[in-house]
Amino acid sequence: MTPEIAVTVRGLTHTYGERIALNAISFEVPRGEIFGLLGPNGGGKTTLFRILTTLMTPSGGEASIFGIQVAQDPAAIRGRFGVVFQEPGLDPKLTCLENLIHHGRFYGMRGSGLRNEALALLGTFGLAERAGDLTETLSGGLRRRVELAKALLPGPDLLFLDEPSTGLDPGARLELSAELQRLRKERGTTVVLTTHFMEEADRCDRVAILHKGNLVTMGPPEELKKSVGGEVVVIQAQDPAGLGEKLRERLGHETRTVDGSLRLEHPRAHELIPRIVEAFPGEVKSLTLGRPTLEDVFIQKTGQQFWNAEEETAGKAA
Amino acid sequence: MMNIFLLSVGTLWQREIIRFLRQRSRIIGAFGQPILFWILLGSGFGDSFRLPGTSAEGDYLEYFYPGILAMVILFTAIFSTIAIIEDRKEHFLQAVLVAPVPRSAIVIGQALGGTTLALIQGVILLTAAPFAGIPITVQGALAAVIVMALLAFALTSLGLVLAWRLDSTQGFHALMNMLLLPLWLLSGAVFPAASAHPLLGWLMAVNPVAYGVAALRRCLYLARPEAVLGLPDLGLSLLVTVLFGLLAFLAAVRFAEKSGG
Numbered sequence A: 001m002t003p004e005i006a007v008t009v010r011g012l013t014h015t016y017g018e019r020i021a022l023n024a025i026s027f028e029v030p031r032g033e034i035f036g037l038l039g040p041n042g043g044g045k046t047t048l049f050r051i052l053t054t055l056m057t058p059s060g061g062e063a064s065i066f067g068i069q070v071a072q073d074p075a076a077i078r079g080r081f082g083v084v085f086q087e088p089g090l091d092p093k094l095t096c097l098e099n100l101i102h103h104g105r106f107y108g109m110r111g112s113g114l115r116n117e118a119l120a121l122l123g124t125f126g127l128a129e130r131a132g133d134l135t136e137t138l139s140g141g142l143r144r145r146v147e148l149a150k151a152l153l154p155g156p157d158l159l160f161l162d163e164p165s166t167g168l169d170p171g172a173r174l175e176l177s178a179e180l181q182r183l184r185k186e187r188g189t190t191v192v193l194t195t196h197f198m199e200e201a202d203r204c205d206r207v208a209i210l211h212k213g214n215l216v217t218m219g220p221p222e223e224l225k226k227s228v229g230g231e232v233v234v235i236q237a238q239d240p241a242g243l244g245e246k247l248r249e250r251l252g253h254e255t256r257t258v259d260g261s262l263r264l265e266h267p268r269a270h271e272l273i274p275r276i277v278e279a280f281p282g283e284v285k286s287l288t289l290g291r292p293t294l295e296d297v298f299i300q301k302t303g304q305q306f307w308n309a310e311e312e313t314a315g316k317a318a
Numbered sequence B: 001m002m003n004i005f006l007l008s009v010g011t012l013w014q015r016e017i018i019r020f021l022r023q024r025s026r027i028i029g030a031f032g033q034p035i036l037f038w039i040l041l042g043s044g045f046g047d048s049f050r051l052p053g054t055s056a057e058g059d060y061l062e063y064f065y066p067g068i069l070a071m072v073i074l075f076t077a078i079f080s081t082i083a084i085i086e087d088r089k090e091h092f093l094q095a096v097l098v099a100p101v102p103r104s105a106i107v108i109g110q111a112l113g114g115t116t117l118a119l120i121q122g123v124i125l126l127t128a129a130p131f132a133g134i135p136i137t138v139q140g141a142l143a144a145v146i147v148m149a150l151l152a153f154a155l156t157s158l159g160l161v162l163a164w165r166l167d168s169t170q171g172f173h174a175l176m177n178m179l180l181l182p183l184w185l186l187s188g189a190v191f192p193a194a195s196a197h198p199l200l201g202w203l204m205a206v207n208p209v210a211y212g213v214a215a216l217r218r219c220l221y222l223a224r225p226e227a228v229l230g231l232p233d234l235g236l237s238l239l240v241t242v243l244f245g246l247l248a249f250l251a252a253v254r255f256a257e258k259s260g261g
Helices: A045-052 A096-105 A111-124 A140-152 A170-187 A198-202 A221-228 A240-251 A269-279 A294-302 A306-317 B002-021 B024-042 B045-049 B059-080 B082-089 B092-097 B103-126 B138-163 B169-189 B198-206 B208-220 B234-258
Strands: A005-016 A019-030 A034-038 A060-065 A081-084 A158-162 A190-195 A206-211 A214-219 A231-237 A256-258 A261-266 A284-290
Touching (some): A019 A060, A019 A214, A045 A190, A111 A140, A198 A294, A206 A294, A214 A221, A214 A294, A240 A261, B002 B103, B059 B138, B059 B208, B138 B169, B138 B208, B169 B198, B198 B208
Parallel strands (some): A081 A158, A158 A190
Antiparallel strands (some): A005 A060, A231 A261
């Protein structure tokens, strides 16, 4: 019997020297869910990913997969999950089929059964004609598909994907997403993926947002977006701080300054636009209206722009 | 579990061989090098190996030949372990590390791959033994192949110890050159311990590769043991070579177990 909870993380903490990469993270992923870890690079996603896939031991807290603690018995749970790493892990000097066959043997598969299964999977991913080609001759998108086929070969109940969309064009990203949905439907496969693409996170059942090692919020993408408010108006102004002050005093609306622009969240923000423009002539340079996205959720919870957070952490690392 | 262990060893070994066969430059190097020596030894250049001031023709060539065998095995075995660092760079190894494969199986597969490649070169070069004036017999040749295999396994494992610790091939080359050349020079491959300075003689006595070379000499002169007097006897030489291989192998497994990939 496979437990109903695929992944449990409790108070997971990891530090590299002084730097805290993960700060007491807790969450659960039920079986059959597609769970996204969203965050800028350097937010702690990769550390969490390496701990869950048994490549690293956490400094504190626990992580278990199907009820088995990762740090205590890594050997017992390897083989229960498939992994697609961010970096391509194929052997360039082997063909697609050979890559799969070698991989299958690490999971105890062999003979014609293994060969047939590998060929069938390559067929599913539209690679039947490339089965005999060296993977070094494949395009990046096709290699990703071989990687996915490889990870799925042993028929894992749980699939870890680290930034699966990196290097894929938008069409291929949609295809990948459809493939994951299909796997969930047909095999009940649980998927845990990391991403820094909003659209990819949008297609997950639930998303956890990681920022500077903290889990800032978690929930279904729609609910998270609703929590922001109905609409968002972004105002570019000559003097953002001054304008923000005046908006509060004169119109009674709270705003937030993020990277030099003012953000106003309101259920019916579009009705405010004419009033803002008329009340402060000359002070508004430009103004945009939008529905909240996961990026707005990130901004609301962290007070930072998603992409700037990324640069900031990258700068620190360098 | 045993099933996965053996399948993994086999598949990693097979992969090393396939990768070797698909890289033409490696094939040319592997077969070209012994053939080059073969031509050099076979076509009458033997006299060039004479030391100035000595009269006995070809004597030094005959002495040096087992040393060349050892060198070929040493370098092929150890440099084949660079593949491990490349596997890490290409991230192939990452997928193996999260598979239910014991680390010891990974190391055995890698070690056997390197051993096989070194042995192929060694065997080709072994056929040149008569040109060097060595009175080799069939039994002697077979025994020499076994010794070469043991030596190759030990040296591949030694290379793996470093390969699992390092993440750049440059670092590997630097360390290996520092380590390999002395191991070979002080193995009795170039000069005998008997005529060496006492300090060097002592170093040679503790150099495990020296016992591998001694075992190789004893096999080559199986029919004429009086020609290799003064060397450690065959039993001791084999014992040290096997122990050396075992220790290096266990150390490599230990580092592999610590490695996160």
